Amino acid sequence: MTAVASSGWRFRQPSVLPGFGLTLGYTVAYLTLIILIPLAGLAWRSAGLGLDEFLRIAGDPRTLGALRVSFGAAFVAALVNLVFGLVVAWVLVRYRFPGRRIIDAVVDLPFALPTAVAGIALTAIYAPNGPLGSWFAGHGIRIAYAFPGIVIALVFIGLPFVVRTVQPVMEDLDREVEEAAATLGAGRFATVFRVLLPALMPASLTGFALAFARGVGEYGSVIFIAGNIPFVTEIAPLLIVIRLEEFNYSAATAIGALMLMISFAMLLVINLIQAWSRRRYSNG
């Protein structure tokens, strides 16, 4: 081996293992071909529209309505998943009861069940003539073909993101912290809300962000149950599909680019909050 000055900048640490150049080269080449070039194509085409045209499409009331529905429903669904995801994770981590293993496995169902299958199943349940839908209809509440239907589909899709993000962190929680809180006179309620939940904050936010991001882009499970009425229950991904079917590629491109930009911006903000809360709460 040649002597390398240890102070100099080095792209990689030395290793006796072979194949670094080959495997990294293949990784970068495949990533570029499959992911980066197509995404760059989207950016290039939307840049080619020019600012005026881009703003005209983005400011179109129907585009704004679809974005509001997508982001609004995804936000509500992610909130529901945050609350119930924490409860489910807590029950799975802390309690032992018959069937826990099965319940634990079932949480991953939305990862395995195709979205179109989930979509038609949820529609069958919540349609005005479905088993749950007819009950709600009797009380004057419309679920399917209305905003609540979209939220229900996104709750289904997003639940495992919260549970699976929070679960490992809950398992690693130090019991001694709870014991310390109890010895210092905190009731169980105070311990949970002032000691445990703050420690779970970064993981909860990550789970929320993942569920939210997935919900914003979700298509298959939503279009069946949404009713797809422009301005009311039309989601942004569906509007992209509609514009493509009209061969209006510029509008589809602009809406796609807009969605990506908003999603990345929100993920960035949530990452910053997360970094902040990690600094604030987990000072080991």
Place this chain on the structure above:
Amino acid sequence: MADVAPFPRRLTRASATSESPLARALLIALALAFLSVVLLLPLLAVFSEALRNGVAAWAAALIEPDALAAVRLTLIVAAFAVPLNLVFGVVAAWAIGKFEFKGKAFLITLIDLPFSVSPVISGLVYVLLFGSGSLLGPFLKSHGIEVLFAVPGIVLATVFVTFPFVARELIPLMQEQGTADEEAALSLGASGWQTFWHVTLPNIRWGLLYGVLLCNARAMGEFGAVSVVSGHIRGLTNTMPLHIEILYNEYNFAAAFAVASLLAALALVTLVLKTAIELRYAGQMAAVRGH
């Protein structure tokens, strides 16, 4: 590991570091009720709707030519997408897990990118790349190669959405396992290929299987991305999820749910295998789950 509760007798003993039995029962009931309504009810609905008109109608919907064509196309697409992303996952995990280099975190972020992109946008990018208004589309068309509204486009869109599945299972696993085993093999005279085949691969095989399982489930069930690039030509470019949509929009609900029941059964098999892997090889998987 997770099976062994730290305090086995907690159910009968009130403790300062756990909830009262009543709160405990309420929380378990709440979690079970929520999961039943949100997850189990839809699963049940698929099978009950599929069998609503009896087993004969269910079977008839499955052996109908368009349904069979959809099953065949779904299998073909998965047969391309899963091996491609399997090879990529192993190669990427070798580069990222076994070596230290600058920009590694950024590379991992890029690999995860497809997870934060809407499936519809994953399809859209290929329409823009190969569509009539693009540079590549007319060129390929003049050479007799159809990408969009044909099988290659469906495969590409599926590869895009299932891109990270194997890689993200293997990268943390191989990072955790370090390089000591491989270094030992190499110093004993094994070639690089022998080292990978006889040392690395046995160490990662359960993580690999796990990733392949999830990748396959998504590849066979992908709807949004495939829907955008497929063109919905019945019997030719319809995968199973697209066939379900067409049947459903024709108000042929029983047939739609019959095809859906096949995909739901696939999902159940995936979950059972996944759980079996987790239970038996908890040690090896712990590295993945814990990070």
